[in-house]
Amino acid sequence: MSILHALPPCLLHRPDTRAKHNLQRVYPNGQGSYDEVVKNIPRWLEQFPKSSTKVTISSDDIPYIKESVLHLWGLGIKEVNINVVFEDVWKPGDDERFEDQLVGLADEIIEKKLYETYSCSFFSKMLGYPYRDNNNWCGAGKMLAVDHLGNFYPCVRFLGFSLQNRTALVLGNCFDGIDRNRLRSFLTLDMVSQSPAECIDCDVAMGCAWCQGANYDCADTATIFQRATYLCKMHKARVRANNYFWNKLGRKLGKDLRAESSGDGPGTC
Numbered sequence: 001m002s003i004l005h006a007l008p009p010c011l012l013h014r015p016d017t018r019a020k021h022n023l024q025r026v027y028p029n030g031q032g033s034y035d036e037v038v039k040n041i042p043r044w045l046e047q048f049p050k051s052s053t054k055v056t057i058s059s060d061d062i063p064y065i066k067e068s069v070l071h072l073w074g075l076g077i078k079e080v081n082i083n084v085v086f087e088d089v090w091k092p093g094d095d096e097r098f099e100d101q102l103v104g105l106a107d108e109i110i111e112k113k114l115y116e117t118y119s120c121s122f123f124s125k126m127l128g129y130p131y132r133d134n135n136n137w138c139g140a141g142k143m144l145a146v147d148h149l150g151n152f153y154p155c156v157r158f159l160g161f162s163l164q165n166r167t168a169l170v171l172g173n174c175f176d177g178i179d180r181n182r183l184r185s186f187l188t189l190d191m192v193s194q195s196p197a198e199c200i201d202c203d204v205a206m207g208c209a210w211c212q213g214a215n216y217d218c219a220d221t222a223t224i225f226q227r228a229t230y231l232c233k234m235h236k237a238r239v240r241a242n243n244y245f246w247n248k249l250g251r252k253l254g255k256d257l258r259a260e261s262s263g264d265g266p267g268t269c
């Protein structure tokens with residue numbers, strides 16, 4: 001059966017989000033890549049039917065969030081993993097516009113029963129509680145990146161082209177190996193060692209992510225132990241929309257869905 005035949009009517013012929021894709025994904029000549037990517041999706045899903053995709057949202061993308069998720073589901077991709085960029089690109093009012101988009105998406109998911117088949121990681125039962133552990137969110141130091149000269153970096157976000165304010169942070173190279181002394185600070189990172197008190201005590205901290213490379217780039221000194229918190233308002237907006245989603249879905253299904261989240265693992269929609 002073709003992918004289109006399996007789609008519910010509400011996802012058929014959604015307006016495309018070419019403009020959103022082409023805001024960021026362009027060829028060197030500036031031309032957007034949407035048409036070429038979309039053309040190949042049916043073949044990709046034929047070969048890998050359970051594939052998921054990843055969406056990243058920046059400030060200019062906010063008006064397209066709801067339609068982007070519905071469009072991707074309409075293309076046959078059932079699992080959409082999505083998050084906001086870690087860079088400080090946010091403008092006043094972005095958090096409210098973000099929340100509006102997520103609430104609109106939540107309404108559509110619940111009204112059309114899309115939760116039965118599709119998932120979007122913006123909605124998670126585990127989101128918005130105080131921290132339950134002291135783990136580092138980010139895997140920098142445990143996912144080495146290697147450049148064309150054979151230099152090792154804690155992750156791709158520590159290469160020079162990823163950084164605005166600092167020079168690249170090299171951990172070694174393929175000739176001499178890893179400098180364990182430089183790696184040590186990454187292996188000691190945890191939540192408390194880099195977070196301000198307001199984050200350690202935050203009531204909605206679960207799911208509030210950070211990027212070690214962005215932290216390093218924005219810190220007052222060249223340290224990885226200073227957490228950047230400019231995503232605070234965006235996370236709180238997501239938490240409010242997430243609460244709206246689970247409360248509304250729970251009322252519809254006659255269950256307290258958040259109470260079910262006390263088990264292991266994330267409950268996502």
Ligand code: SF4
Pocket residue numbers: 198199200202203204205208229231232233235236
């Ligand atoms: S950045 Fe804001 S929302 Fe995130 S943990 Fe810190 S205080 Fe809480």
